[in-house]
Amino acid sequence: MKELELSRREDSLVLVFDGAFDPRAAWEHELTPLVQFLEEYAGEWMPELVSGKRRRRYSRAAIRKCWEEKRGERTASLFFYRTKLPALEMGTSLTFPPLAPELNILLEIQPLSLFADEARCQRFTELVRAWASRYPGTHAAAHSLADRALAGAPSFGRDERRSRQDGFDQIYEVSWLNVFGPRLVETVGRDRMLSTPAHRVESLPDGSVLLVTWPTLADFASAPAREAQARAHAHLRPDLDLTTVRRTLHARSAALAPVEPRFPSDVAPLLARVVDRAALHERQRQIADFNDWSPPAPEEWRPASAALPSDVEDEEQARAHYRTLAEHLVALFHTKVPSVLEATPESLTDVDFQFWREEFPRVFQREHIEAHAVPAVGAYLGQVLVHHLGGQWIPRRRMEEAQVLVGERVWFPFARAAHYLGSCQSLLDFSLTQLFQVAARHRR
Numbered sequence: 101m102k103e104l105e106l107s108r109r110e111d112s113l114v115l116v117f118d119g120a121f122d123p124r125a126a127w128e129h130e131l132t133p134l135v136q137f138l139e140e141y142a143g144e145w146m147p148e149l150v151s152g153k154r155r156r157r158y159s160r161a162a163i164r165k166c167w168e169e170k171r172g173e174r175t176a177s178l179f180f181y182r183t184k185l186p187a188l189e190m191g192t193s194l195t196f197p198p199l200a201p202e203l204n205i206l207l208e209i210q211p212l213s214l215f216a217d218e219a220r221c222q223r224f225t226e227l228v229r230a231w232a233s234r235y236p237g238t239h240a241a242a243h244s245l246a247d248r249a250l251a252g253a254p255s256f257g258r259d260e261r262r263s264r265q266d267g268f269d270q271i272y273e274v275s276w277l278n279v280f281g282p283r284l285v286e287t288v289g290r291d292r293m294l295s296t297p298a299h300r301v302e303s304l305p306d307g308s309v310l311l312v313t314w315p316t317l318a319d320f321a322s323a324p325a326r327e328a329q330a331r332a333h334a335h336l337r338p339d340l341d342l343t344t345v346r347r348t349l350h351a352r353s354a355a356l357a358p359v360e361p362r363f364p365s366d367v368a369p370l371l372a373r374v375v376d377r378a379a380l381h382e383r384q385r386q387i388a389d390f391n392d393w394s395p396p397a398p399e400e401w402r403p404a405s406a407a408l409p410s411d412v413e414d415e416e417q418a419r420a421h422y423r424t425l426a427e428h429l430v431a432l433f434h435t436k437v438p439s440v441l442e443a444t445p446e447s448l449t450d451v452d453f454q455f456w457r458e459e460f461p462r463v464f465q466r467e468h469i470e471a472h473a474v475p476a477v478g479a480y481l482g483q484v485l486v487h488h489l490g491g492q493w494i495p496r497r498r499m500e501e502a503q504v505l506v507g508e509r510v511w512f513p514f515a516r517a518a519h520y521l522g523s524c525q526s527l528l529d530f531s532l533t534q535l536f537q538v539a540a541r542h543r544r
C-alpha cells in the first residue's frame with residue numbers, strides 16, 4: 101500500500117486548521133466527529149490509507165490502531181493518504197495538558213483544478229464549517245499553496261519567535277476560505293466582519309465567522325476572484341489602501357502565470373531539473389530568469405595545433421592515474437547518482453545536478469574541494485570525452501594543463517573542474533554538461 105505523493109510541479113489546495121477539543125473526554129468521543137465529517141463531505145478525495153507506525157487501509161478500526169500506536173503523553177497524530185488521484189496528504193495532531201489542548205489539521209489536495217467545480221467547493225466549505233463548529237479555535241484558512249507562500253504565510257513577515265507567539269492575531273491575509281476565531285472577530289468588530297463583501301459570510305456557534313471570498317478556488321488568480329479577495333481584505337483592514345492591496349494580488353497572479361521554458365539548448369536538461377527543485381511559487385520566475393540567461397562559452401580549450409605536448413615520462417601510467425581519479429567521483433556519488441557508474445553524457449548532467457542540489461561548493465571546505473573534488477571531477481569529465489567523443493588524453497605533469505584531444509581542439513578538463521567548483525553559481529556557469537555538448541559539436 102503505497103501512497104501517491106504530491107507533485108512538486110502542481111499547485112494544491114492547502115487547509116490549515118487550528119481548533120480546540122476537550123482533553124478530559126475519551127479520545128474516541130473527540131476524534132469520531134472529525135472522521136464522520138470527513139467521510140460525509142470528502143467525496144473524490146476521501147482518504148484510502150491511514151498511518152500510525154505503519155500504513156493501513158482506511159477504516160475506523162485502522163484509525164483506532166494507528167491512534168494507539170501514535171498516542172504519546174503530550175501529543176498524538178494521524179496521517180491520511182490516497183493511492184491515486186486526487187492526491188491527498190492530511191495530518192491531524194492533538195496536544196494534551198500541560199500543553200494547551202489543541203487540534204491541528206494540515207491538509208493538502210492535488211490537483212487544484214479539482215476545485216474548479218462549485219459544488220465540490222461547497223462540500224469542502226461545509227466540511228470546514230462542521231469541523232470549526234465542533235472544534236472551535238483561533239483560525240483556519242484554505243487557499244492555493246503557491247499563492248499562500250507568496251503571501252508570506254505562515255509568518256507574514258514576522259520573525260519565527262513572534263509568529264509562533266502571536267499566531268494569526270490580525271488579518272494578515274484573506275484566503276479563499278477563512279474561519280476567524282471569536283477574539284479576532286471582536287478585534288475587527290463583529291458588524292464589520294459580518295458585512296464583508298464576499299461570496300459567503302456566516303457566524304458560527306462559538307462566535308467565529310466563516311468567510312469565503314469566491315465560489316471556486318481553482319480560479320483564485322483570475323481578475324474577478326482577485327477583486328473579491330482585495331475588497332474583502334481592505335474591508336477587514338480599513339487601514340489598508342484598496343488600490344495597493346489589489347496591485348499586490350495582481351502581482352502575485354502574474355508571478356504564478358505559466359512561463360514556457362526556452363532554455364539554452366546545451367544546458368536545457370540541467371536547468372529543467374534545477375527548476376523542478378524550485379518552490380512552486382518561485383518556479384515561473386526562475387524559468388523566466390533562465391530563459392534570459394546563457395552560460396559563458398567554454399574557454400578551457402585550444403586549437404589542436406596549439407596543444408601542449410606531453411611532458412610526463414610514462415603516459416600510460418598518467419592515464420591510469422586519471423582513471424583512478426575518476427573512480428573517486430564514482431565512489432562519492434554512485435549511491436546517490438547510479439548513472440555515474442556508466443560515465444555517459446547523461447551522467448554528466450546527473451553529476452551537475454547533484455553537486456548543485458547539495459550546494460557542494462558552499463558546504464565543503466575549499467581546501468578539500470581543491471585537493472580531492474577538482475581532480476576527481478576533472479578526470480571524470482576527461483574520461484567521458486575519451487569514451488564518447490573518441491578523445492585522447494595528453495598527460496601533463498601539472499594536472500591543470502592535462503588535455504583531451506577531440507577533433508581539432510584540445511580541452512582542459514581539470515581547469516574546467518576548478519572553474520566549475522568555484523561556487524554554487526559556477527556549477528551552472530561552467531557545467532560539465534555544457535562543455536561536453538560544445539566539445540561534441542567541434543569534434544569534426
